[in-house]
Amino acid sequence: MRERVRRLGYAAYERLLRSELSGAPSHVAVIQDGNRRYARKKGADTSDGHREGAETTEALLDWCDELGVREVTLYAFSTENFNRPEEEREHIFDLVEQKLRTFADADRVHDAGVCIRAIGETSMLPDRVQDAIDYAEGRTAQYDRLNLNVALAYGGRAELLGAARDVAAAVDAGELAPEDVSVDTVEQRLYEGPTRDVDLIIRTGGDERTSNFLPWHANGNEAATFFCTPYWPEFRKIDFLRAIRVYQNREDSWRTTRARRALALVSAVEDAEVPQARQILGRFRDALPNSERAAVDDEYDAAD
Template structure:
């Protein structure tokens, strides 16, 4: 009876979160933490925790397709994970190889037009994993409705360091002038994969840190961050919707801040011509409380 009440409560809360849904982030990055702790809690082998986590990953892709999210990046295997015992590494490699091939052949992946890419120091991975990456990328390379980036042998510092070295070599060889080093020039040297900045980072398992994950794409965009207690195999759709609500609240706060800054600028400049500030103000006026919106209307009528 208690379990039935709990399920009904979750279902009702999920419907509430759906009703509050006002728009999905374009790019969600996920740190899938807690597979091993989940296994220990259940008293089973570590590999069973990773297998259960892989099932949650499949569910995540279904939720993203349903909500219209355009890009997902999964932190699957970091450069630090090479320090794990060999038997753990080999099992993860086996699981990654299997899932890449399974995803590449799955009807739902092709129906949803999912493009699979691997990002990271993939040359460090075993040959069988690299072959599976090539297979998945070839089978899905023609799609662009949902981009799935699988971070393998990935480290954010290593990515930025590699980009810095590449730019330095271009400057040294004369291919690039120092004054031409730009955001675009650096992005061209990052791992091929993410097509847009990260809007939301999710980390399961209770730790509140982003672990060197996508520093350029996430920190530079001031991505919203959602930390939650469930281990990755326990992560549910209701948790995912709560994460998206965190992103929506951040976006609403950002719009309000932008509108207030523009309003302050218009007030400070008084009668000066401030067309750009007024355009920003008009674009974000709905984010202001009603009293402040009346002030915006006064400035509009004063033109």
């Protein structure tokens, strides 16, 4: 009886969260933290934690496809993870190899149009993992409905350092003028993989830090962040929906801020520029939720 009540409560909460959402981020990045601590809590082997975490990853992809997320980046193995015990590293490598091949052959991956890419210093990985990467990328290269980037042997500072060195070398060789260095110049030298900026970073396991993950794509876009206490194998769909709600609230707040800035512009400009300023304000106002429009309209009327 208690389990039935719990399931009904979960289902009701999930419906409530879904009703509060009006959209989804385009690119979600996930730091899948807590597999080892979950295993210790359960009195199980570390390998069991990683295996159950991989099942959560599969569920996450289904949730993203359902909500219309276009890109997902998973922090699967960092450069710092090479410091872990050899037995644990080898198990992770075995699991990554297995999952890459399984995903690449899965009907639901092909039906959903998932394009798999690996990002990071993949040459540092064992040959069997590199072969699995090549296999998965080759099998899914033709798709573009959902991009799945798997960060393996990845470090954000190393990525930016490599890009900076490439730019410096091009300048030194006379192939690039310093004044021509731009955002595009740097982006062309980053790891091939992410096709858009990160909108939302999710981290499980209780730590509130982003751990050197996608600094260019996330920090530059001021991505929303969602930190939660469940370990990755415990992460549920309602946790994911709560993360999406955090992103949506942040976007609503930004739209409101931009609309108020436009209102200040209307109040400050010369008379000759008023029509243009009002046009700008109108565009921002239309992007606001109904609950915010009334407040902006009141201030707009007061500014007349």
